[in-house]
Amino acid sequence: YTKTTRTINLLIWDDIMHRDRIKVQYKLLMEAPSALVGSCFTRLPANSTTRYTHWANNLSPSQLLSQVYTSHGPTVIMPTWFCRRELFHQIGGFSEAGKGEPEDLVFFYRHLRMGGTVLRADQQLLVYRYHEGAATLSVTEGRIWEVRVAELQLMVLKKWSSFTIWNGGKQGRRLYRSLDKSNRDKVTCFCDVDVKKIGKDYTFEESAIIPKPKIPIVHFRDARPPFIICVKLFQPGGEQTSH
Structure with missing residues (x-):
């Protein structure tokens, strides 16, 4: 919690958060209360997912919204998310579909569907640890494709x-x-x-x-x-x- 606004700061248990993370992201959130605020990050080991890391850390502000249907998933990564607690619950929290469901992508799309926006702190505020056995690796490319195409049809093609x-x-x-x-x-x-x-x-x-x-x-x-x-x-x- 902050002194004036209840907020949620997401973090995977063994990632390393920069000491200024909450301060920096809170400032951005106060400028755009309906935003999902992320940040740049580094990986541990440093050479893991180099293409993905480069993509996520180098998106322009407009690309945070224009590239939401790419194969990479959310344009700000879930372990860096910072938002109002009220917003998190309005979206409905994370999917309970279980293993194999891209819960971060589903949440991200719900947020955008409800008119939310996306911001990113350009500072590297998180050390994102890579695990070969991470739950995210249980999500198949096929399931991610289904979610992406469904959202593209709903939010773009139907118009x-x-x-x-x-x-x-x-x-x-x-x-x-x-x-x-x-x-x-x-x-x-x-x-x-x-x-x-x-x-x-x-x-x-x-x-x-x-x-x-x-x-x-x-x-x-x-x-x-x-x-x-x-x-x-x-x-x-x-x-x-x-x-």
């Missing part, structure tokens, strides 16, 4: 009458197949830069409709917005991560 998927390859097609029928019907085309794909059609073989739906793959210059960009972002060392 659009049509859109283009930017990627005629594996990830773009996976997204198309994962959409419900109402949103698949809004896809006008895929777009790409790969000349081997451009000019061809993607056939949705899993469809029960006869003839099978065919979606054209066009050059990105010939595609119309809005776009759902489903590509890989380059990270340090030339490695990439799916978004």
Whole structure:
């Protein structure tokens, strides 16, 4: 608790919190009481999850909201969260679905759905310890994908009458197949830069409709917005991560 406002400061039991963490995050929270406030962090061991750490620590203020559907999960990591206790309970606390549920991502999306915002202290206020047996590792990529796509459909796609998927390859097609029928019907085309794909059609073989739906793959210059960009972002060392 603080002297004037009841707050919740999340922390995993063996992480190391900087002595100024509460002071710094409390100041940000007072400027935006409906915010979920995170911070930058370091990892222990230092070379664990380097791509993820670089991504999370280098997002701009606008990217904290624009990159919420990426494969990395919440744009501020759960062990750095600081918020009003009232806000935490309004959101409903963490999911009780049990092992394998991305409870931080579910909570994060509920927060945004209720009109909340996201802030991050740019100081490194937490040493985030990596464990090979951590509970977060029990969450499958498939389940995270389901949660991400469901939220994308609820918060973005339902407002659009049509859109283009930017990627005629594996990830773009996976997204198309994962959409419900109402949103698949809004896809006008895929777009790409790969000349081997451009000019061809993607056939949705899993469809029960006869003839099978065919979606054209066009050059990105010939595609119309809005776009759902489903590509890989380059990270340090030339490695990439799916978004």
